[in-house]
Amino acid sequence: MTNRLIGYSASYPTLRVIICLKELGLPYELEPPASYQSLKNEDFIANKHPFGKMPVLFDGDFRITESRAICRYLASKYQGKHNDTILIPNDVHKAGLVDQFISYELSYYDPPLSKLVYQEKFAKKFFNKDPDPEVIKQAHEELAKVLDVYEKLLEGKEYLNGEYSLADLVLCPGTNYVYGAGHSDLWDNRPNVKNWWSRLCNRDANKKSFEEIKSFWENN
Amino acid sequence: MTIKLIGKSLSIPTVRVIICLKELGLPYELESPASLQSLKDEDYIANKHPFGKIPVLFDGDFRITESRPICRYLVPKYQGKHNDTILIPNDVHKAGLVDQFISYELSYYDPPISKLIHQEKFSKRLFNKDPDPEVIKQAREEFAKVLDVYEKLLERKEYLNGEYSLADIVHTYYVYGIVTHSDLWDNRPNVKNWWNRLCNRAVIKKSLEETKSFWENNENI
Numbered sequence: 001m002t003n004r005l006i007g008y009s010a011s012y013p014t015l016r017v018i019i020c021l022k023e024l025g026l027p028y029e030l031e032p033p034a035s036y037q038s039l040k041n042e043d044f045i046a047n048k049h050p051f052g053k054m055p056v057l058f059d060g061d062f063r064i065t066e067s068r069a070i071c072r073y074l075a076s077k078y079q080g081k082h083n084d085t086i087l088i089p090n091d092v093h094k095a096g097l098v099d100q101f102i103s104y105e106l107s108y109y110d111p112p113l114s115k116l117v118y119q120e121k122f123a124k125k126f127f128n129k130d131p132d133p134e135v136i137k138q139a140h141e142e143l144a145k146v147l148d149v150y151e152k153l154l155e156g157k158e159y160l161n162g163e164y165s166l167a168d169l170v171l172c173p174g175t176n177y178v179y180g181a182g183h184s185d186l187w188d189n190r191p192n193v194k195n196w197w198s199r200l201c202n203r204d205a206n207k208k209s210f211e212e213i214k215s216f217w218e219n220n
Numbered sequence: 221m222t223i224k225l226i227g228k229s230l231s232i233p234t235v236r237v238i239i240c241l242k243e244l245g246l247p248y249e250l251e252s253p254a255s256l257q258s259l260k261d262e263d264y265i266a267n268k269h270p271f272g273k274i275p276v277l278f279d280g281d282f283r284i285t286e287s288r289p290i291c292r293y294l295v296p297k298y299q300g301k302h303n304d305t306i307l308i309p310n311d312v313h314k315a316g317l318v319d320q321f322i323s324y325e326l327s328y329y330d331p332p333i334s335k336l337i338h339q340e341k342f343s344k345r346l347f348n349k350d351p352d353p354e355v356i357k358q359a360r361e362e363f364a365k366v367l368d369v370y371e372k373l374l375e376r377k378e379y380l381n382g383e384y385s386l387a388d389i390v391h392t393y394y395v396y397g398i399v400t401h402s403d404l405w406d407n408r409p410n411v412k413n414w415w416n417r418l419c420n421r422a423v424i425k426k427s428l429e430e431t432k433s434f435w436e437n438n439e440n441i
Contacts, residue, residue, distance in 0.1 A: 050369050051328055064316050066323035073316030096284050096293030103286035106326070108271055149270050 003028040003074075006048060007055035010216050012117060013067035014055040015173035015209060020071040022205035023169065025082030036126070068102060071166055087166040094161065101153075101160045101167030108149070112142035113174045120181035125220075140183060147186055147193055154192035158199060172200055176210050223248040226268060227275030230434065232337070233287035234275040235427060239389050240291040242423040245302030256346070288322060291386055307386040314381065321380045321387035329370075329391060332363035340400055341435070360401060367404055367411055374410035378417060392418050392428075 003021060005028050007014030014030075021028045033039055039052040048056045049065045056063065057070045059077075064070050075087040089095050116139045119131045153160060160167040175197065179187055187197045200206055223241065225248050227234030234250075241248050253259055259272040268276045269285045276283065277290045279297075284290050295307045308315050336359045339351040373380060380387045405415050418424050 050373060051324070062313050062316075064320055066320050066327065069316065069319040069323045072319055073312065076315065077312045092293065092297045093282050095296075096282075096289060099289035099292050100284055100286050103289045104271070107286065153270060 004031060004058040005029065005055055006031045006033060006057075008032050009209075009212060011054060012173035012177060015213065016067045016170055017055050017057060017070050017074075019169055019172055019205050019209050020074055020087070020166070022209060023085050023087060023203075024074060024078050025085070026074065026078055068106065068170060071170065075166055086163075087169065089161075089163075089165065098161050098165045098167045101165075102170055104153075105167070105170050108146050109143075109171060110174065112139040112146065113178055115139040116143065116178045116181065116183060117174055120183075121177055121217075140186070143178075143183075143186055147190055151190040151192050154196050157192075159196065164203070168196075168200055172206050173209070173213075175200075176206075176213070224251060224278040225249065225275055226251045226253060226277075228252050230431070231274055232334075233273075235431065236287045236390060237275050237277065237290050237294075239392065239423055239427055240294055240307070240386070242427070243305050243307060243389065243421075244294060244298045245305070246294065246298055288326070288390060291389070295386060306383075307389065309381075309383075309385065317381050318385045318387045321385075322390050324373075325387070325390045328366050329363075332359040332366060335359035336363065336401065360404070363401075364404055367408055370414075371408040371410050374414050377410075379414065384421075388414075388418055389424075392424050 003026060005014070005017055005021070007017070007030070009015055009018060009030060009032075018028075018030070033044070033054060038044060039049070039054060045052050048063075053065070055067055055070065056065050057074075059073075064073055072088065079085065079087055088098055115135060119136050119139070123129045123131050159165065175187070179197070187193050201210070223246060225234070225237060225241070227237070227250065229235065229238065229250065229252075238248075238250070253264070253274065258264060259269070259274065265272050268283075273285070275287055275290065276285050277294075279293075284293050292308070299305065299307055308318055335355060339356050339359070343349045343351050379385065380391075406412050419428060
């Protein structure tokens with residue numbers, strides 16, 4: 001039975017799940033909601049996401065929300081079944097560290113990154129608001145400090161936990177947006193970070209997903 | 221080998237891990253950092269937490285940071301070994317839902333209630349800033365909407381995922397905010413009953429009493 005994913009591929013939490021499905025070799029159907037406003041409809045709230053958000057995944061009758069929780073569920077259930085890609089190691093210590101790095105992404109990397117994504121990609125196009133240069137400047141500076149820490153975390157390592165894992169995946173969609181929106185210096189000026197990002201961009205699932213998104217923005 | 225936890229027993233994320241350790245029946249040593257400022261020392265950043273935060277857990281030589289990952293590490297490794305408490309179900313679907321509820325806590329529950337706690341308990345004490353009534357009002361309204369969703373989530377359920385789990389634990393330690401804004405819980409029957417059930421668990425009861433008593437004895441400091 002195919003996985004059914006409700007969301008917009010342009011929305012980077014949805015893209016996070018799309019990349020995960022691709023990495024695991026899982027077929028899926030993407031079902032975009034009618035509109036952002038439709039997420040607040042009674043029916044969506046009752047049957048899809050109680051807080052009116054996306055993405056939402058249906059694996060048969062099983063419904064799960066929240067992109068990182070969805071990815072962890074898919075990895076636990078399906079990794080190794082369609083290909084050799086391991087996103088969460090079996091060893092409890094390594095798995096603990098992958099989880100820790102996902103928490104770093106959520107706590108420290110994503111807040112300034114998501115501000116930049118909103119300002120540079122969504123504010124004008126979807127909400128008819130001009131980007132705010134003050135917010136952009138502050139978020140850029142905050143993300144620079146976070147990437148200084150990542151530069152050290154990646155010392156002597158190809159990926160955050162040594163081998164490629166969900167810890168790297170969760171960062172990819174948002175980073176792709178901000179990297180391409182005039183902030184590439186943040187990654188390019190830090191050798192470990194730069195090499196890591198190049199490696200990630202060369203993964204098939206990312207290459208394909210980023211291409212699909214690029215054409216979305218070009219056509220809209 | 222005993223587990224070593226670096227943190228402060230008043231820090232919400234530290235208490236999260238303490239409750240988890242106690243629920244699993246695990247002995248541990250709590251080591252408080254010298255001060256909040258010491259978390260930014262080079263040595264702390266290099267050897268404890270690269271972002272200068274608490275808590276940090278050492279299980280022998282193994283170091284792990286971030287309170288929810290620490291709990292998610294402890295549970296698969298130790299649950300069922302010292303007692304019967306199961307905090308993450310073995311079934312992949314149930315475990316997925318526990319993880320989803322932990323994400324709800326992080327995404328929707330924590331932001332407004334942390335604002336309330338910061339304003340009412342920490343702002344003056346740690347940062348010498350008066351509480352801002354506008355921020356408190358807005359945070360309270362936002363939190364009321366979140367609890368409306370929880371009221372529905374808890375319909376016909378004793379705990380968020382049916383049975384008690386890590387999903388409930390991560391919600392429990394916000395006692396400071398709860399004490400001041402108890403009407404938000406008391407006006408919603410499912411939420412109120414859930415909270416009372418949690419407060420009656422031995423580990424949580426003790427932890428909340430200790431925290432409540434600290435604040436009662438230290439109001440004016």
